[in-house]
Amino acid sequence: MPRDSQTERRGAHDPIIEVRNASVTYDLEYRDAMVLDDVSIDLRRGEILGVVGESGSGKSMLANAMMDAVEEPGITTGEIRYYPERGSEPVNILDLSDEELRSLRWEEISMVFQGALSSFNPTMTVRGHFEETLDAHDYDVEEGMERARELLEDLYLDPDRVLDSYSHELSGGMSQRALIALSLVLEPQVLLMDEPTAALDLLMQRSILSLLDDIKEKYNLSILFITHDLPLVSGLADRLAILYAFELAEVGPSEQVVRNSQHPYTRALLRAVPSLDAPLETMRPIPGSAPNPANTPNGCHYAPRCPLATDECHEETPPWFDTADDQRTACFNHDDAGDAVPLELEVVES
Amino acid sequence: MSDQRNSTGSQTTDRDDETVVSLEDVSVHFEKEQGLVDSLFNDAQRVKAVDGVSIDIPENEVLALVGESGCGKTTLGKTIIGVQRPTDGTVTYRGQDVWDAKDGNRDASVSYGDIRKALQIIHQDPGAALNPNRKVLTSLEAPLKRWNSELSTEDRRARIFALLDRVGMQPPQEYAHRYPHQLSGGEQQRVALVRALLMNPDVILADEAVSALDVSLRVETMDLLLELQSQFNTSFVFISHTLSNARYLTEKAGGRVAIMYLGEIVEIGPPEKVLRDPKHPYSKVLRWATADLDPSQQELTDPPVRSIDIPDPVNPPSGCHFHTRCPEAREVCTTEAPELGDEAGQPGAHCAGCHRTDPDHEYWDSDPLDGVEPTDAPRPRGESDD
Numbered sequence: 001m002p003r004d005s006q007t008e009r010r011g012a013h014d015p016i017i018e019v020r021n022a023s024v025t026y027d028l029e030y031r032d033a034m035v036l037d038d039v040s041i042d043l044r045r046g047e048i049l050g051v052v053g054e055s056g057s058g059k060s061m062l063a064n065a066m067m068d069a070v071e072e073p074g075i076t077t078g079e080i081r082y083y084p085e086r087g088s089e090p091v092n093i094l095d096l097s098d099e100e101l102r103s104l105r106w107e108e109i110s111m112v113f114q115g116a117l118s119s120f121n122p123t124m125t126v127r128g129h130f131e132e133t134l135d136a137h138d139y140d141v142e143e144g145m146e147r148a149r150e151l152l153e154d155l156y157l158d159p160d161r162v163l164d165s166y167s168h169e170l171s172g173g174m175s176q177r178a179l180i181a182l183s184l185v186l187e188p189q190v191l192l193m194d195e196p197t198a199a200l201d202l203l204m205q206r207s208i209l210s211l212l213d214d215i216k217e218k219y220n221l222s223i224l225f226i227t228h229d230l231p232l233v234s235g236l237a238d239r240l241a242i243l244y245a246f247e248l249a250e251v252g253p254s255e256q257v258v259r260n261s262q263h264p265y266t267r268a269l270l271r272a273v274p275s276l277d278a279p280l281e282t283m284r285p286i287p288g289s290a291p292n293p294a295n296t297p298n299g300c301h302y303a304p305r306c307p308l309a310t311d312e313c314h315e316e317t318p319p320w321f322d323t324a325d326d327q328r329t330a331c332f333n334h335d336d337a338g339d340a341v342p343l344e345l346e347v348v349e350s
Numbered sequence: 351m352s353d354q355r356n357s358t359g360s361q362t363t364d365r366d367d368e369t370v371v372s373l374e375d376v377s378v379h380f381e382k383e384q385g386l387v388d389s390l391f392n393d394a395q396r397v398k399a400v401d402g403v404s405i406d407i408p409e410n411e412v413l414a415l416v417g418e419s420g421c422g423k424t425t426l427g428k429t430i431i432g433v434q435r436p437t438d439g440t441v442t443y444r445g446q447d448v449w450d451a452k453d454g455n456r457d458a459s460v461s462y463g464d465i466r467k468a469l470q471i472i473h474q475d476p477g478a479a480l481n482p483n484r485k486v487l488t489s490l491e492a493p494l495k496r497w498n499s500e501l502s503t504e505d506r507r508a509r510i511f512a513l514l515d516r517v518g519m520q521p522p523q524e525y526a527h528r529y530p531h532q533l534s535g536g537e538q539q540r541v542a543l544v545r546a547l548l549m550n551p552d553v554i555l556a557d558e559a560v561s562a563l564d565v566s567l568r569v570e571t572m573d574l575l576l577e578l579q580s581q582f583n584t585s586f587v588f589i590s591h592t593l594s595n596a597r598y599l600t601e602k603a604g605g606r607v608a609i610m611y612l613g614e615i616v617e618i619g620p621p622e623k624v625l626r627d628p629k630h631p632y633s634k635v636l637r638w639a640t641a642d643l644d645p646s647q648q649e650l651t652d653p654p655v656r657s658i659d660i661p662d663p664v665n666p667p668s669g670c671h672f673h674t675r676c677p678e679a680r681e682v683c684t685t686e687a688p689e690l691g692d693e694a695g696q697p698g699a700h701c702a703g704c705h706r707t708d709p710d711h712e713y714w715d716s717d718p719l720d721g722v723e724p725t726d727a728p729r730p731r732g733e734s735d736d
Contacts, residue, residue: 203418203655229565275642
């Protein structure tokens with residue numbers, strides 16, 4: 001049963017990308033494996049949306065589906081609508097031809113993956129990448145390179161040095177920042193970032209995040225930031241979407257989701273993260289393990305690990321409940337989540 | 351999880367202060383690869399991965415080495431367990447020089463084989479550390495066949511099954527007959543752990559053993575490691591780039607945290623002190639980099655460093671290595687390298703290699719470097735350094 005796709009109401013907010021009932025399936029020999037299950041969510045204009053999930057939860061699939069970039073033989077169904085301007089006619093991304101997709105990517109919607117080293121061609125300088133990208137999309141190269149230099153400076157890089165380097169001559173943090181600059185050189189409106197900092201040191205991760213915040217303002221970007229690291233993104237993102245085993249568990253304003261989540265999985269995840277100041281006893285693992293995509297449970301995917309699960313949870317997919325202002329939770333027992341999975345966020349003042 | 355370990359205050363009773371491994375003024379320098387032309391005209395470039403580190407690992411110690419990539423934490427860890435030969439300084443295992451024993455010194459009180467057995471490692475990527483073509487049982491039998499050849503097949507397997515059972519892989523007989531790809535990441539990590547534990551080692555080096563695991567498995571795995579640590583009386587050296595993991599492990603076990611920067615230990619001590627009340631500006635930077643769950647503490651401020659990139663380790667900055675990025679650096683920091691202090695090796699001591707810890711240092715009369723905010727903290731005169 002498809003979930004109510006009207007939950008994200010139109011009008012109240014200004015979406016730049018609407019994802020409706022998006023699913024990605026792989027047709028295996030014995031049965032279908034679903035790696036993204038009926039996900040509906042909006043990326044709003046000008047916001048940073050943090051998508052948090054553990055490895056194998058389908059979070060990269062969501063980003064790939066948004067650009068119709070799921071690799072064969074994966075099949076993407078549902079609708080992805082892109083609104084170039086407020087109130088304009090939507091572009092249905094899944095219906096575009098290859099040629100149309102090619103110009104949409106980079107020019108309108110750009111993507112940054114983790115591991116910049118594998119995104120750069122090792123035999124080409126960074127300047128070569130910028131020029132090639134500008135040229136391939138028929139942009140004015142000279143003007144574009146001006147923009148490139150400014151972007152690199154915004155990211156605390158020395159344009160002269162970086163442009164003449166090969167990617168292997170740069171540190172991981174520098175090449176990742178150069179890649180972010182490259183992804184923005186065609187002035188896209190949307191930036192999809194899939195674990196863009198995962199391979200980097202914490203200091204570099206946080207530094208890039210604080211730069212992203214500035215860059216978003218300066219270039220009017222809407223950003224989807226995918227990560228497994230909840231604390232990393234919760235300070236940056238305006239809203240958080242929690243993904244568990246290929247489906248969305250909860251969506252809401254960051255502070256609300258962290259402080260007052262109504263979903264037992266979100267709460268358990270918050271509790272499982274080691275932190276610097278919270279008392280050690282409050283950190284608890286989540287018992288059990290996540291399901292395999294070829295063998296997902298019938299009802300709520302979290303039910304087998306959930307302390308609140310009832311028969312209903314094992315049989316039926318929970319619908320969305322509006323649990324607070326702008327916060328929605330896919331859990332039958334959301335009212336009891338707080339008591340069942342207590343979570344203390346009080347910080348020990350030192 | 352249930353065993354509430356005594357914290358640092360009361361470690362007198364069961365702690366055996368005998369030192370297992372001792373490093374004295376150890377350096378590991380690597381020569382950078384050069385092309386032919388370069389090698390004819392220039393001296394080889396040397397990377398100082400570890401630069402003059404002294405540290406003792408007592409029995410039952412839990413030590414976490416923390417730092418950014420390239421700071422030398424893995425090289426130092428490998429030097430501690432005797433798989434990386436230092437270019438300078440000595441590494442001793444229970445009084446025996448490890449590399450003398452390796453070189454076949456006949457006076458060795460402990461043979462290199464025994465040392466090798468006593469110092470074990472768990473690698474970062476458990477999947478790559480296990481032979482994909484061998485069943486778990488075969489992988490686990492190999493070290494026992496080599497070192498405990500007196501064991502019968504039944505005894506050997508009984509020992510393996512008991513340990514698999516102990517790390518929560520039940521039923522062990524079934525797990526033993528699986529191939530690595532049939533195990534989850536967490537289970538592969540446990541097999542690697544069992545393989546290290548079979549040797550009854552004195553020290554286990556765990557290189558980023560937790561960071562590759564899913565968030566929901568980390569606390570569980572760390573609890574397991576600590577439980578085994580206390581049960582087997584093994585010392586653990588954890589390598590981590592994450593302060594929060596290092597804190598969890600060391601605070602629960604009453605251990606120590608050592609912060610490394612460009613080949614040197616810049617601060618060492620109990621986690622309650624190093625992480626809650628860091629003295630070294632670099633430790634403070636790492637604290638800033640560790641995101642807090644509480645959204646009100648979450649405001650994204652600019653990084654408290656003057657440069658977010660690490661300098662090239664081939665040519666580390668003069669004086670204090672950190673002075674190019676340090677928000678507190680003054681002229682004297684560019685020429686004079688701070689000392690960590692002699693008591694740094696002792697358990698419980700909290701030491702930082704920074705001129706600011708010495709209230710009478712000429713630092714306080716030195717001029718701030720470009721981009722450094724002029725003195726924000728008053729000179730801490732009279733504050734004794736205990």
